[in-house]
Amino acid sequence: MRNIKLTIEYDGKRYSGWQRLGNTDKTIQGKIENIIFQMTEEKIEIIGSGRTDAGTHARGQVANFKTNSTMSLAEMQAFFIQYLPRDIVIKKIEEVPERFHARYNCTGKKYSYYIWTADTPSAFDYHYVYQYPEKLDMKKMQTACDKLVGTHDFIGFSALKKSKKSTTRTIKELSMVREGDKLHFTFVGDGFLYKMVRILMGTILEIGAGTRDLSSIDDIFENKVRQDAGETVPSQGLFLDEAYYN
Structure with missing residues (x-):
């Protein structure tokens, strides 16, 4: 076979x-x-x-x-x-080879998320970005990205109700680049929990908009409560860029 x-x-x-x-x-x-x-x-x-x-x-x-x-x-x-x-x-x-398994052999993934920051929406990109015209503090968002990099229990940043398996994951890269009217966020890690990227993105945006303190990231890592994290941003801005294998 x-x-x-x-x-x-x-x-x-x-x-x-x-x-x-x-x-x-x-x-x-x-x-x-x-x-x-x-x-x-x-x-x-x-x-x-x-x-x-x-x-x-x-x-x-x-x-x-x-x-x-x-x-x-x-x-x-x-x-x-x-x-x-x-x-x-x-x-x-x-x-x-016969033993290759797309899920079990996957060692990591790379995702992109796109934020549209202009006041006027795009007629072409609206299926592929999250329209978010709020004024954003780029420095605070970069600090938030830096705080999320590393090995942590991300259960508070996921939509999992409970899990018998480990919810510790390692984010190796979380970067932010402006591309015209878009902000392009890149997430690279050894794995991501259910809706984790979208909840992390919502948390970062709330920090950038000034409705959430940077210290809340540490609080969520400690208390592990989903309701304390940011909103789950819409799916249309999310792209699975690559799955990694040894």
Whole structure:
């Protein structure tokens, strides 16, 4: 049996997230699995590096599936290009060792989040940014980013109700760059909890807007209470850029 690795790009605005759901056919996983069934006549489940929420986009989602098909990789790629919706693209297709697992072997991820800061919204970018025209203190936001880098228990910055597994994660990079009317935030870490990036982003914005103190970050690390952190910002500004593997 062959193990096939996919690197996937998608525009998430029309979809209910990555994970296949029984009550809708509007998921990324579901769309790709349907095409694989047409291609191989095998009922196959693809394994993603992780789930993305409804409206979240990806430049570098990674998934794998196992198949008995003898089609070449070039033939598979051509089939995906022809039959997948235009807003889902298989950027790269590889045959990998049988033990490769897109989720369990993932050693880290990189996300981007985009804030639109101009008073006037964009007619083109509104599906891909969070419109936030409040005056922001860039220095305070940079300090907040610096405080969040490192190894911490991030349960207070997540939407997890409870977890039997460790909620300690390491953020290796949290940077902020202005790109015209957009602020581009980059999050790189060994893993992220449920809605963690969006809650961290909401917390940073509240600090920048002056409605939250910088000291609240330390308080949330200590008390681990989700309600003490910032809002969960909308999903449309979030991109999964890359999943890392050894």
